[in-house]
Amino acid sequence: MLVVSHLTKKYGSTLANEDLSFSLGAGEIGVLLGPNGAGKSTAIKCIMGLLRFSGTVEIDGNSNKSETAKRIMGYVPEMPALYDLLTVEEHAEFIIRAYRLDKSAGDYANELMDRLELSDKRKKLGKELSKGMQQKVSIMCALLPRPKMVLLDEPLVGLDPHAIKELKSILMELRDQGTAVFVSTHMIDSVEGLWDKVFIMVNGHIVATRDHDLEALSGNESLEDLFFSITEGQG
Amino acid sequence: MRALSYLLLTSMKNFLRQLLKKPALIVVYVLVIAMMVFAMLPGGNGLTTNSDMLPILRALAFCVFGFIAYSSVSKGLKQGSTFFAMPDVNMLFTSPIRPQAVLLYGVIKQMGVSAMATLFMCFQIPNMRNLLHLEGTGIFAVTSAWFSILVCAQVVSLCTYSLTAPYPKRRRIGNYIMYGLIAALVLGLGVYLLYRGGEMQAVIDYFGLPFMDYVPFVGWINAYMMGLIGGETGRALMFLLLAVFFPALGITLVQRTKSDYYEDVLQATERTYVTKQAMKDGKIGAKNLNENVRAGKSGIVGKGQGASIFFYRHLTEQRRTGMFILDKGSLVVIIGAAIGGIIFRNLTAKGEITPFISSLIAFAALSYILYFLTVTGKFTQELTRPFIYLVPAPEVLKLLYSNLTTVLKALVEGIIAFSILTVLAGLPWWFVPMAALTYATLSQVYISMSILSQRILGGSNSKVLSTILYFVSGSILLGPGAVIFGVLQAVFYFNGQQFLFVSYIAAIGYNIIISGLVLFLGKGILREVEM
Numbered sequence: 001m002l003v004v005s006h007l008t009k010k011y012g013s014t015l016a017n018e019d020l021s022f023s024l025g026a027g028e029i030g031v032l033l034g035p036n037g038a039g040k041s042t043a044i045k046c047i048m049g050l051l052r053f054s055g056t057v058e059i060d061g062n063s064n065k066s067e068t069a070k071r072i073m074g075y076v077p078e079m080p081a082l083y084d085l086l087t088v089e090e091h092a093e094f095i096i097r098a099y100r101l102d103k104s105a106g107d108y109a110n111e112l113m114d115r116l117e118l119s120d121k122r123k124k125l126g127k128e129l130s131k132g133m134q135q136k137v138s139i140m141c142a143l144l145p146r147p148k149m150v151l152l153d154e155p156l157v158g159l160d161p162h163a164i165k166e167l168k169s170i171l172m173e174l175r176d177q178g179t180a181v182f183v184s185t186h187m188i189d190s191v192e193g194l195w196d197k198v199f200i201m202v203n204g205h206i207v208a209t210r211d212h213d214l215e216a217l218s219g220n221e222s223l224e225d226l227f228f229s230i231t232e233g234q235g
Numbered sequence: 236m237r238a239l240s241y242l243l244l245t246s247m248k249n250f251l252r253q254l255l256k257k258p259a260l261i262v263v264y265v266l267v268i269a270m271m272v273f274a275m276l277p278g279g280n281g282l283t284t285n286s287d288m289l290p291i292l293r294a295l296a297f298c299v300f301g302f303i304a305y306s307s308v309s310k311g312l313k314q315g316s317t318f319f320a321m322p323d324v325n326m327l328f329t330s331p332i333r334p335q336a337v338l339l340y341g342v343i344k345q346m347g348v349s350a351m352a353t354l355f356m357c358f359q360i361p362n363m364r365n366l367l368h369l370e371g372t373g374i375f376a377v378t379s380a381w382f383s384i385l386v387c388a389q390v391v392s393l394c395t396y397s398l399t400a401p402y403p404k405r406r407r408i409g410n411y412i413m414y415g416l417i418a419a420l421v422l423g424l425g426v427y428l429l430y431r432g433g434e435m436q437a438v439i440d441y442f443g444l445p446f447m448d449y450v451p452f453v454g455w456i457n458a459y460m461m462g463l464i465g466g467e468t469g470r471a472l473m474f475l476l477l478a479v480f481f482p483a484l485g486i487t488l489v490q491r492t493k494s495d496y497y498e499d500v501l502q503a504t505e506r507t508y509v510t511k512q513a514m515k516d517g518k519i520g521a522k523n524l525n526e527n528v529r530a531g532k533s534g535i536v537g538k539g540q541g542a543s544i545f546f547y548r549h550l551t552e553q554r555r556t557g558m559f560i561l562d563k564g565s566l567v568v569i570i571g572a573a574i575g576g577i578i579f580r581n582l583t584a585k586g587e588i589t590p591f592i593s594s595l596i597a598f599a600a601l602s603y604i605l606y607f608l609t610v611t612g613k614f615t616q617e618l619t620r621p622f623i624y625l626v627p628a629p630e631v632l633k634l635l636y637s638n639l640t641t642v643l644k645a646l647v648e649g650i651i652a653f654s655i656l657t658v659l660a661g662l663p664w665w666f667v668p669m670a671a672l673t674y675a676t677l678s679q680v681y682i683s684m685s686i687l688s689q690r691i692l693g694g695s696n697s698k699v700l701s702t703i704l705y706f707v708s709g710s711i712l713l714g715p716g717a718v719i720f721g722v723l724q725a726v727f728y729f730n731g732q733q734f735l736f737v738s739y740i741a742a743i744g745y746n747i748i749i750s751g752l753v754l755f756l757g758k759g760i761l762r763e764v765e766m
Contacts, residue, residue, distance in 0.1 A: 048329055051498045070331040081321030081508060085246040085253070091326075094245075098238035098330040125249060126322070141326060 001026045001149050001180035002047070006055035009039075009046055016042040017053070017204045024180045024197060026148065029171060031191045032184040033227055034201035040184040041078055043201070044153045047182070048075050059149055071099065074147035076155050080138040082126030088113070088137055089122040092144060099145040112140045115166055132158045139167060149180040156190045168194060188224045198223065200230050207231070238332060239340045288367045291581060293461050294442035295574065296377075300384045300453045305417070307388035311395030312409050317503035318345040318393065324504050328497045335490045341500075342390065342486060349385040356381050366578070369464065376463035376471075383456050383475070387482050391452065394485030397499040420450070435577060435659075452478055542632035545623065549613050549640040560640065564608040565648040568601055572652035575600065576659025583661060591728060591735070593660045598670055601652060602677055605645060609681040612641045618689070634686070634754055641678050649674035669739035676746035680716070683753035684709045712753070716745040 007020040017039045024030040034040050046053045049065040057064040059073055082091060092109035095101070113119045116136040121129065129137065135158050142150055152171075156164050171181050171194065185191055200208040208230045254261060318341030319327075327337050356378045363369040363377060399405040424441050431437035441447075448458035455478040462471030489496055539547030553560055579593035609615075617623050617637045626633060649671030657666050688704040723738035 045501070049497070050324065050328055050501055067331045067333070070329065073329065075325070075329045077325045079321060079325075079505075079508065081325055083242070083246065083320075083322045083326075085249040086242070087249070090245050090249075094238055094242055095326070095330075097241050098326070098332055100331075125253070138325065 001028075001060055002030075002182060003058045004047065004055070005057075007043065007046055007053050007057060008055055009042055009051060009053040015204055017046065020055070020206055022199055022206060022209060024149075024182055026180050027175055027178045028196040029175050029181040029183065029194055030197040030199065031195040032182065032199050032201060033188060033191075033223075034184075034186060035231065036186060038186075038201045039204040040186070040201055041153055042204075044151055044182075044184050048073065048151060071145070072148040074142035074145060074150040076135075076138050076142045076150070076152040078153040078157075080131065080134040080158075082129065082134050082137055084125065084127035086126055087123050088118055088126075088129070088140075091126065091137055091141055095141050095144045101145060105144060108146070109140065109144055112143055115170065116140055116163065117166075132160060132163065135159055136163060139170075143170070143174075147179065149182065150174065152181070152183045154185055154187075155183060156185070156187065164190070188227055192223050195223070198226075200227060202231050238330070239327075239336060243340070243343070287585070288581075289461070289464065290439045290443050291578065292367050292377075292464075293457060294439045296380065296460060297442045297447065297450075297453060297457050298574075300380075300456055301450075303384055303388050304391070304451075304453050305413070307392035308395055308409075308413050311392035312399060312406055312413070317500040317507060318342060318389065319500050319504045321504060321508040324497075324501060328501075334496065338486065338490055338496070345389050346386055349382055349389070352385055353378055353382040372466075373464045376460045379463075380456050380460035383459070383478055384452070387452050387456070387478055390482035390486060393500065394482070394489055396503075397489045397496045398485075416450070435580060439577075448474065451481070539636075542626065542628035542636045544626070545617065545633060545637040546639045549637070552613075553640060553644075560644045560647055562644070564604075565644065565651075568604055568608070568648050569652050569655065571604060572597065572601060572656040573659065576656045579656075579660035590660065590662050591732065594662050594666055594670070595724070597653075597656050597660070598673070601649075602674060605674060605678055606681055609641060609645075609678050610685065612644075612678075612682075614638050614641055614682050615685060631755060634757075638679065638682055638754075641682060642675050645678035646671060646675035665736045669736050669743075673739050673742045673746065676743050676750070679750035679754075680712055680746050683712055683750045683757075686757040687712065687753050712749055716742055716749065719745055 002024040004023065005021050007017055008015070009017040020043060022030075032040050032043065042051065045051045047057050047064060049057075049070070059069040062069040064073075083094075086094060089109070092106075092113075096105045096109070110119075113122060116139060118133070118136055118140065121133060124133075126134065126137070135155070139152075139155065142152070155167060159167065171183070174181055175196070183191060183194075196212050198208075198210045198212075199206050200210075208226075210226065254264070318338075323337070323341070327340075328334075359377075360374055363374050367373070369377065395409060399409050424438070427441045427444075428437055431440070448454045455474045458474040459471045459478065462468070462474060539545075550560075553562070558565075575597050579588065579590075579597065582588040583590060583593060614637050623633055623637060650667065653667045653670040653674070656662065657664065684705060687708040720738050720742040723741055724735065727734045727738060
């Protein structure tokens with residue numbers, strides 16, 4: 001579903017990402033792990049088509065900057081900025097129009113609002129919501145078009161325990177429905193037990209990739225142990 | 236476009252709905268509109284538009300438009316600017332809406348912002364009438380020229396960045412063209428002054444030379460404005476067309492050649508978002524957060540310890556962000572003084588104003604600007620950080636030291652600005668030290684207003700209440716000083732004028748006493764105020 005080949009991103013002479021190549025299949029949850037400043041958000045923005053880069057990114061065989069690709073991608077940004085003057089339900093309406101979704105999307109919006117405990121906030125303006133609530137609306141907007149691939153940049157920051165539990169369960173459901181889910185985070189314990197593939201990024205490079213099925217962590221080694229064994233001395 | 240028009244219309248509808256829920260805000264808007272209507276009502280002097288002030292207007296407008304254009308192009312060549320907000324990045328840029336349609340939406344939104352900024356020009360209508368003798372068409376010409384330069388500047392900045400950012404060579408060429416043009420204009424002025432002699436009238440006439448109309452954007456929009464004022468509508472429209480054509484061409488170029496322009500606006504949008512968030516969180520002065528500041532030499536300036544560390548820390552920050560102790564705000568004050576000096580000189584030469592009135596207007600105007608520079612200054616920023624509450628030192632000293640750079644900056648700024656003004660407007664020499672000291676001590680009274688209102692309010696977060704209290708404390712603290720100053724000015728003016736300086740000495744004394752008193756009585760602010 002997601003194929004990244006030789007992605008390199010430079011800001012002037014600063015190399016933010018160098019020669020990233022990886023892939024994520026339909027129905028897989030991939031986790032991009034790395035310390036602060038590793039280049040995770042830059043990579044996510046490149047994949048989402050917000051930055052120029054060298055190399056290629058394909059979503060279901062389409063260039064990531066094509067309209068077709070955008071139609072099947074969902075994005076939960078690191079900074080959950082909403083339109084100040086649009087209510088929660090108007091954000092959903094806006095997404096329905098922007099993605100030209102059919103009538104059933106309205107029901108799905110209601111379902112997502114219920115699950116994310118946004119129903120009682122549906123008439124609230126974007127500027128009236130707390131950071132956590134804004135994050136929930138961002139998640140709703142990303143999932144509303146029923147994307148084939150969702151990218152989530154630090155999605156659990158600012159969420160309450162109930163929302164974290166609900167989001168994790170939504171992500172698992174998406175995986176079961178065949179959606180590729182790509183999560184970027186530096187909070188290892190938040191994704192423990194959730195991932196199918198993990199990509200560990202340090203200084204703009206992917207220094208290790210693990211597949212949960214094929215290369216199960218040896219013995220009682222946790223994701224945290226793996227992360228520190230790989231990154232210590234590299235940061 | 237369905238989603239985009241939905242976004243624009245729903246936002247407008249919700250803005251009006253919100254307004255209906257806040258009667259206090261409606262009162263504020265009604266007051267602002269009433270003030271604007273009042274300002275627009277015809278004046279009684281009935282002077283024609285063909286006044287002698289028009290060459291000054293042409294020269295001033297050229298400089299102001301030139302400054303706006305320079306700032307935008309230079310921003311475009313360095314960091315870019317944006318029509319977009321963070322939600323646009325998160326939801327529009329990632330949606331399947333065509334980037335060209337998104338860009339058009341951005342331009343429309345930007346025109347709305349510029350239109351709002353132009354509304355405030357209406358407050359200048361009385362000045363246009365009284366100082367420039369403009370009516371109807373003339374006022375329309377100035378306001379529409381202002382709107383045009385604001386829109387053009389944003390569009391040009393975005394296009395410049397988008398078309399040059401990824402190409403260092405293009406950026407270099409852009410810099411050569413921009414600075415080459417500025418150098419040519421300055422050189423031209425030098426040559427013209429050599430030819431005409433170094434008088435002020437020559438400087439004003441220089442901006443009226445025919446070729447100045449052809450300086451990109453600045454000259455075009457100025458020529459449009461002057462053409463309309465002078466009744467040459469055809470010529471005015473030709474220049475307006477020129478000024479509209481090139482930004483439109485730029486946007487079309489970006490649309491056609493760079494559907495991949497999102498990165499060009501991403502950084503500027505993120506920067507604006509972070510700044511706005513910081514300001515929402517009460518970090519006054521947050522607009523400087525994202526400026527390119529180089530750390531340079533490391534280490535705190537001087538040997539400050541305890542409470543005095545705040546003063547030395549401010550000096551260290553000033554070393555990185557400012558020019559010695561001055562900053563961009565000081566430049567506004569100094570340029571304002573220079574422009575005022577030219578105008579006063581002209582008006583004095585015609586006998587329309589006396590040096591005494593010039594000195595009063597100049598002092599009042601610069602004190603007004605000082606207020607805004609002070610409330611966004613170091614002290615107010617200091618209260619939003621934890622350190623001033625935590626450092627174990629006497630509270631009076633902490634307040635004193637965290638104010639010291641503000642007063643020093645105001646003093647240096649005042650000396651420079653009032654010196655320029657005195658030379659240009661032909662004011663008496665004593666005006667420089669007297670006005671500069673009054674100006675510097677006045678900065679402390681402004682700070683006292685802040686201390687007093689916060690001391691009374693304590694931890695309350697009500698913005699309405701704090702604004703009202705701020706103005707009340709302002710009237711209490713500034714009122715008596717202003718009355719003393721005014722009465723003494725009147726007394727000495729009608730008694731030979733040679734002792735006018737005494738009124739400034741009285742004002743300085745009053746400022747020192749009242750701000751010292753508030754500082755002493757309000758020292759508990761650091762225990763009562765919540766961050």
